[in-house]
Amino acid sequence: MPAVPASEVYTDSFAADPYPTFARLRENSPVCPVASPRFDSYLITRFDDAKAALTDPRLSKDLYGPGQHYLRIFGPNSEALNRNMLNSDPPEHSRLRRMISQAFAPRRIEALRPRVAQIVGELLDRIVPQGRAELMEDFAIPLPMRVICDLLGVPGEDQKRVLDWTQVIRTSGSGRKPEQDRAAVQEVQLRLHHYLAGLVKAKRAHPADDMISALIEACDHEGKLSERELVSTTFLLLFAGHQTTADFLGNATVALLTHPEQLALLRAEPDMLPAAIEELLRFDGPLPVASPRIATEDVEYGGVRIPAGSIVGVVINAANHDPEHFGEPDELDVCRERVGHIGFGHGVHYCLGVSLARMEARIGIGALLRRLPGLRLGVPVEELRRLPAASPFRGLLELPVRFSA
Structure with missing residues (x-):
């Protein structure tokens, strides 16, 4: 089967609306x-196949294992930050998780509700x-950046530069030349690793009631985490703890304003x-496509053989629009049951x-609807600037809005 060329799927029109x-x-x-x-990969797009692939032990998440696929794809600085539970298989994944x-x-996350509401209020007080x-x-x-930094224990005075670093990774491929983009991302990876290693050192000397301190205790006193795993896990929680929630808040706002x-x-x-x-x-x-997997042996889905060694992408957003599972899947229906x-x-x-993401979304979107009457897009929807089509994330670079002050 010939590969679908990048020119057919990784375009500006695809970034604007990949669903057709x-x-x-x-x-x-x-x-x-x-x-x-x-990188080349096999894409799985139907719901039943996607759900099966997400639990298939033959599709490994350990892309730093044999073949060193992540090093080849993302460069030599990626391993120090990305060799964590996201990119591992059981039993290593089970231990780290x-x-x-x-x-x-859920009980611990629920205790964060007042702080999340406070941050939402402070941000909207500036906007209204x-x-x-x-x-x-x-x-x-x-x-979500302030929430996850509070949870981890990132000092308030450091949060702006940490946010700036993560945004370089998030917006990779947006406007910079490829060689400049790779250089910028690799430099930021080094800066983040240096910063997080230093933060771990500081927390080890002066522990506090935060997640990094708790992980250090597990590392030092229980021997359950290596130093490398400690820093990499901190990065995973920092990046994953805000990136997808931020993009979801933007996507959800656009979806509601266009419906x-x-x-x-x-x-x-x-x-x-x-x-809703x-x-x-x-x-x-x-997250339109789940993070990559590698076939450890020949596997078959939908009557197609995926050879051992192939990278596999499970297209979550395609599966979530599968008409075999969702009636009128391309329609937004906030009353949809189950x-x-x-x-x-x-x-x-x-x-x-998931519990934290849902809480932030419910409090954040609820507050937007209450406090921004007449909320509307500031530009036509087709003029919204989005992350590039090749980005692993589906989100917006900018979301200008207007409302009644």
Whole structure:
């Protein structure tokens, strides 16, 4: 089967609306090789296949194992930050996940609710008098970033530069030349690693009631984490703890503003918000393709043989629009019952921060609807600037909005 060329899927029009392409792949080539700007892979697009692939032990997450695929794709500086539970298989994954699962227990996350509400209020207090905002920079990105930094124990005076570093990684491929982009990302990786290693050292000398201190205790006194795992896990929690939530807040806002009847329903019935969040995640999730897997042996999906050694991408956003599982899947319906999406993944790599992400989304979107009357896009939807199509994330570079001050 010939690979689908990058020119057919990684374009500006694809970045603006990938769902027609996902529908064609799902219908005509539900399992197909695709040549991307970063690496070639097999894409799995139907819901049943996607859900099965997310739990298939033959599809390994250990891309730093034999073959060193991540080093080849993302460069020599990536391993120090990315060799963590996201890129590991059981039993290593199980050991690492156990170490941090208690910090994300629903009861502990619920205790963060007042702090999340406080941050939301502070951000909106700055926005409300203006009558306009750039909602990504002013709200969607700083909200989850401040929450995860508080949880980890990143000092307030450091949070701005840490945010700036992570945004270089997030926006890679947006406007810079490829060689400049790679150099910028690799430099930031080194800076982040140096900073996080120093923060761990400082917390070891002066522990506090935060997650990094708890991980250090596990590392030093229980021998359950190596120093490398400690720093890499801190990076994973920092980046994953804000990136997808920020992009989701932007995507959800655009979805509601371009579906005014659904927005009106939520304004009239705010108790519908928890269910609406799940539908908004299904409709336009921030992680269109699950992080890569590597086939450790020949596997078959949809009658297509995927050779051993192939990189496999499970297209979550295509699966979440599969008409075999969702009626009128391309319609936003905040009243949809039993959404059953896989936006948070499935199986042992199911998102550990799901409770925190849902809380931030419910409090954040609820506050936007209450405090920004007449909220509307500041530019036509087709003029919104998005992350490049080759980005692993689906999100916005900017989200200008207007409202009644």
